[in-house]
Amino acid sequence: MNSTERRALAGLASLYVFRMLGLFMVLPVLSLYGSDYTGSTPALLGLALGAYGLSQAILQIPLGVLSDRWGRKPVIFLGLAVFAIGSVVAATSESVFGLIGGRILQGAGAIAAATMALAADLTRDENRGKAMAIIGASIGVAFVLAVVLGPLLANLGGLSAIFWLTALLALLGILLVWRLVPNPPVQIRRGPVSGDFARVLSNASVWRLVCGVFFLHLLLTALFIPLPLLLVEQLQLPSADHWKLYAPLLLGTFVVMVPLMRMAEKRQQVPAAMRLALLGLVFGGVALMPSTQGGWIVACLALFFLAFNLLEALLPAQLTREAPAECRGAASGLYATCQFLGAFAGGSLGGLLYGQGGAGSVATFVLGVLVLWSISWWQLRGIRVPVASN
Incomplete structure (x- = not known):
């Protein structure tokens, strides 16, 4: 990669870390x-958890398309400002409905599609796969940091402390994009968009990928409805000490994940790696089962997070x-829409199921979703994987 890339x-991966911390x-x-x-x-807490994803899902495609027309950076600046305002609303709320409203407003700053498209604009074709893998890995970094910092901050200042920090990170993100990220060299298109979506929606491989990220975030959000309470009840781990479990667990799985990802790219075995990872997600549901006790919960979580x-x-x-x-902005918009729609569905359905039948109901739901995902995705073909360059 050259210095511009x-x-x-560096700027966009950092922005993803800042941005996803607010969700995770x-x-x-x-x-x-x-x-x-x-x-x-x-049920309402599940809705609050997933409400962020609902407004994200609604606005990702429109803002992704607008980024193809207006430019990536203006859309990113606008989205970060809206996200900061929503964070302040959530931080100052005392009722669950104010919390839900703040989360919806946070999600209205839907810049994932524009950010992903900007990263593609600023990298050459032979480096684009590596660049997207780095950005995807940065989401994993954000997840690791979030599940460690979340319990620490909440113990110090409640949920409002988390929302105040996310507002600050949004403002820092604006400064980061303005000062560090180069302007894209591409010319903004101003023609009709119908053809863009026709080409994206007719691509079966794209559909497999966007359905995959929908199910992935549905499972993650549903899992975290009962999981924190399960750690308190089953492992006798106080909420203030949850970071002591999450930190080594997630850092360890992240360290293992990086060479696995590089090996899959180098050997052109990405579809096989995805199918293997799909099997690993099963352990998230197993961790929630009443029969899973003690250290087995930790082992199952490690496999799920990996x-x-x-x-x-x-x-x-x-x-x-x-x-x-x-039409990369439109495709990225579809991808991000499904990602955050999955977060909304997981939080909403997970909260309802937990309120009705406890962790066992959520476990059954997680395993059922994985069966549906496997049926729709197991024959993962037609994805181009270029030969990795050194």
């Missing part, structure tokens, strides 16, 4: 601290190889 990747830090603590809000119920981080890194890299360059 490295500079762009809430995951391990909302079910523990959400009862402090007036009117809270398991599979999650591997898919989180591989899926966006493959998407940019499949999407036509001139």
